[in-house]
Amino acid sequence: MPKMEIGELRTLFSRVDVFQNKLRNFIKVRVPSFCGANIDIPVDSQHLKDASSSDIPSDIRHLNLISEEGMPKMEIGELRIVFSRVDVFQNKLRNFIKVRVLSFCGANIHELPAFLGKMKHLRFLDVSQTGIKELPKFITKLYHLQTFRFLDCWRIKRPLEGIWELVNLRHIYFNQQPLMPARIGRLTYLRTLQLFAVGQQKGRQIEELGCLSQLSGKLEICNLDMVRHKKEVMGAGLSKKVTIQELQLVFGKKRTIQDWQSLLSEEFSGSENRCKHDEDILEGLQPHSNFKGLTIERYYGKSCPAWMLEMENFPKNLMLMTFSGCPWLESIPSLLLSEEAKVEINYCKNLKSIADSSLQKLIIMECEKLVGVEVGQVAMKSLKEVHIIYCGKLENLLKISKLQSFEVLELWQCTELKMIGDDAPFTSTCLQQLNIQNCDRLMSMPNVDGLSSLKKIEISWCGQSKSIGEGLSTTTCLKELIIMWCYGLMSFPNPHGLLSLQKIQISRCGQLKSIGKDLSTATCLKELTIMECSGLMSFPNLHGLSSLQILWIEECGGLRSLPSGWPSCNALEVLVIANCNNLISIPNDLKNIPNPACLAHLKKLIIGGFSIELKEFSDLGFIGSHLEGLILIARGEPREPLLDQIHHLTALRFLQIRDFDGLEALPNWFGNLSSLQALEISNCKSLKHMEAIRYLSELKGLSIDECPELKERCTRGSGSEWDYISHIPHINIEDRWIQGAGAPVEVSSAFNYIQ
Numbered sequence: 218m219p220k221m222e223i224g225e226l227r228t229l230f231s232r233v234d235v236f237q238n239k240l241r242n243f244i245k246v247r248v249p250s251f252c253g254a255n256i257d258i259p260v261d262s263q264h265l266k267d268a269s270s271s272d273i274p275s276d277i278r279h280l281n282l283i284s285e286e287g288m289p290k291m292e293i294g295e296l297r298i299v300f301s302r303v304d305v306f307q308n309k310l311r312n313f314i315k316v317r318v319l320s321f322c323g324a325n326i327h328e329l330p331a332f333l334g335k336m337k338h339l340r341f342l343d344v345s346q347t348g349i350k351e352l353p354k355f356i357t358k359l360y361h362l363q364t365f366r367f368l369d370c371w372r373i374k375r376p377l378e379g380i381w382e383l384v385n386l387r388h389i390y391f392n393q394q395p396l397m398p399a400r401i402g403r404l405t406y407l408r409t410l411q412l413f414a415v416g417q418q419k420g421r422q423i424e425e426l427g428c429l430s431q432l433s434g435k436l437e438i439c440n441l442d443m444v445r446h447k448k449e450v451m452g453a454g455l456s457k458k459v460t461i462q463e464l465q466l467v468f469g470k471k472r473t474i475q476d477w478q479s480l481l482s483e484e485f486s487g488s489e490n491r492c493k494h495d496e497d498i499l500e501g502l503q504p505h506s507n508f509k510g511l512t513i514e515r516y517y518g519k520s521c522p523a524w525m526l527e528m529e530n531f532p533k534n535l536m537l538m539t540f541s542g543c544p545w546l547e548s549i550p551s552l553l554l555s556e557e558a559k560v561e562i563n564y565c566k567n568l569k570s571i572a573d574s575s576l577q578k579l580i581i582m583e584c585e586k587l588v589g590v591e592v593g594q595v596a597m598k599s600l601k602e603v604h605i606i607y608c609g610k611l612e613n614l615l616k617i618s619k620l621q622s623f624e625v626l627e628l629w630q631c632t633e634l635k636m637i638g639d640d641a642p643f644t645s646t647c648l649q650q651l652n653i654q655n656c657d658r659l660m661s662m663p664n665v666d667g668l669s670s671l672k673k674i675e676i677s678w679c680g681q682s683k684s685i686g687e688g689l690s691t692t693t694c695l696k697e698l699i700i701m702w703c704y705g706l707m708s709f710p711n712p713h714g715l716l717s718l719q720k721i722q723i724s725r726c727g728q729l730k731s732i733g734k735d736l737s738t739a740t741c742l743k744e745l746t747i748m749e750c751s752g753l754m755s756f757p758n759l760h761g762l763s764s765l766q767i768l769w770i771e772e773c774g775g776l777r778s779l780p781s782g783w784p785s786c787n788a789l790e791v792l793v794i795a796n797c798n799n800l801i802s803i804p805n806d807l808k809n810i811p812n813p814a815c816l817a818h819l820k821k822l823i824i825g826g827f828s829i830e831l832k833e834f835s836d837l838g839f840i841g842s843h844l845e846g847l848i849l850i851a852r853g854e855p856r857e858p859l860l861d862q863i864h865h866l867t868a869l870r871f872l873q874i875r876d877f878d879g880l881e882a883l884p885n886w887f888g889n890l891s892s893l894q895a896l897e898i899s900n901c902k903s904l905k906h907m908e909a910i911r912y913l914s915e916l917k918g919l920s921i922d923e924c925p926e927l928k929e930r931c932t933r934g935s936g937s938e939w940d941y942i943s944h945i946p947h948i949n950i951e952d953r954w955i956q957g958a959g960a961p962v963e964v965s966s967a968f969n970y971i972q
Contacts, residue, residue, distance in 0.1 A: 423441075430454070737758070771794075798827070895917065
């Protein structure tokens with residue numbers, strides 16, 4: 218936010234502190250509101266903190282109270298503006314008669330005193346987010362009141378009767394349907410009314426809106442199912458309210474996500490009558506042609522109103538169009554929208570088709586009968602984003618590859634989708650993000666050849682896809698490539714040429730055999746993760762990966778050897794080589810690293826769980842003394858030599874040893890790990906003796922799991938090993954804290970660090 222000189226500012230609503238040299242010259246502001254803001258307002262530099270009654274002049278105009286602690290009683294006859302988070306009516310302040318602006322937003326008050334009704338000069342009253350139980354009748358005597366706010370007053374159950382007497386009221390803010398005032402149509406100067414809840418009683422019918430010709434901004438009309446016939450909605454005169462910018466039409470009560478989900482399985486009885494009713498009502502709610510946002514909720518009609526199809530009547534500047542929870546809507550026609558418009562469609566269970574429209578962003582969610590989305594000549598020029606989620610019958614998006622300005626494609630849970638575009642590559646040179654998840658029948662991924670702007674590809678749970686789209690090497694701006702749970706994936710294009718690539722994550726792709734041969738051009742690559750790819754036979758070499766910070770290779774049962782090129786990895790911070798059961802050899806340049814500085818930044822290491830034939834990892838000489846976190850996995854063998862290789866790691870803070878079946882006692886040198894803060898011992902079935910731990914003075918947390926010999930020996934107070942571990946503040950054995958009431962933040966984070 219830049220610094221600004223605003224000399225003509227009259228009304229200010231802010232949730233942030235604008236006084237820190239951001240805005241200047243507030244001299245003409247008449248209505249300031251900082252509801253919900255965590256600030257101290259230095260109005261006129263008149264502060265009450267630590268003041269006595271003699272310090273406070275009787276002619277101060279502006280007052281902001283954060284706390285009543287130490288606050289003296291005061292006679293302040295010239296006060297004009299009061300912001301208070303406390304109850305100032307308890308004999309603290311007197312003589313409010315000239316106050317114009319009074320805000321108790323967020324204050325701990327439960328009722329308003331009667332003398333508030335005598336504040337005849339009051340223009341602005343805010344009791345939002347307070348504990349008051351009712352709006353007292355005397356508020357209707359504040360005839361000069363122009364703004365009245367009572368948002369989030371959840372303890373109030375009844376509306377204020379007689380509010381129509383506030384003839385000068387311009388702005389009213391509330392967000393609870395039961396608090397909708399009756400006869401609001403008498404407030405002919407009203408400009409802000411964000412919620413109108415239709416009722417059937419006189420004074421609550423939709424015709425009340427007819428006289429409110431000055432309404433502007435946002436208007437939500439709910440309970441439209443209570444309107445009896447089209448003639449009533451015509452009386453609301455929406456087409457004449459030219460300053461309303463955003464309109465929300467709700468046929469029924471507002472719904473939560475859970476309500477919408479239950480609606481999807483709901484069978485509506487008497488649908489023909491309800492259908493005809495809702496279609497007639499929506500036809501009569503035609504707004505003016507200048508509004509920018511329209512939302513239709515809980516509409517039971519089968520078709521859209523005629524005015525949506527007429528060029529002269531439909532708004533030309535519409536930026537947002539939303540259909541939500543319209544269970545019988547069958548189709549959405551071609552809408553004459555702005556090229557920058559956004560369309561959202563959700564929970565429309567009978568929707569079968571969406572016609573070609575000019576728009577920028579399309580979001581479709583929970584439309585279970587939608588078969589296809591028409592992408593025609595109109596959308597091809599403007600559509601930039603498509604998000605389709607939980608549309609189980611969607612079969613194809615044939616023309617989507619022809620979009621000229623396409624930037625984002627996101628598909629989730631489209632279980633019948635078989636094809637995205639055609640075999641030809643996307644024509645858009647703007648596509649930046651491709652996210653496809655849970656599309657089980659999708660046989661192949663889009664051709665991404667020539668998409669030089671593509672930055673992220675994420676594909677998961679696409680079990681029948683056998684290959685990633687061709688042309689990957691031409692995506693020169695690609696930064697992230699994530700592929701998970703694609704069981705049928707067998708081939709992976711060569712990533713050679715991906716100069717901007719920073720992250721590769723491939724996991725749970727059991728049939729994948731290789732991931733290319735050469736990564737040497739990926740000089741920006743920071744993370745390379747390959748997990749649970751049991752069919753992987755080979756791994757590209759690491760030559761040239763000077764930016765690599767994370768290398769994670771885990772549970773790749775088919776991998777028999779590690780890649781070469783380790784001396785290039787001089788930025789590596791996290792290294793995981795674990796549970797690769799058939800790994801039998803490692804390259805010489807890892808066994809005998811020529812320059813120890815090449816792994817000088819390594820902070821976390823997880824290693825072990827290899828074939829019995831592998832002997833080289835008995836020597837961990839490549840680990841520097843700067844290592845902070847370590848997990849050692851023996852996988853059923855004694856492997857004491859592996860454990861003995863870490864005695865020099867004096868900077869080690871977090872350690873887990875796992876699956877050392879033959880280990881009976883921790884070695885004596887364990888006491889040399891002077892920086893150790895968290896130790897976890899798991900599945901060491903023969904381990905009995907813990908004497909070496911007694912010297913670890915910095916140890917804050919100890920966790921022991923699946924170590925049957927230790928469970929009884931470490932019994933609090935009586936176990937044979939208890940004296941050796943009793944100095945540790947937090948001890949967990951078999952998921953039960955036997956010392957310390959749960960781990961503090963630093964210990965919990967330590968255990969999380971080594972997972």
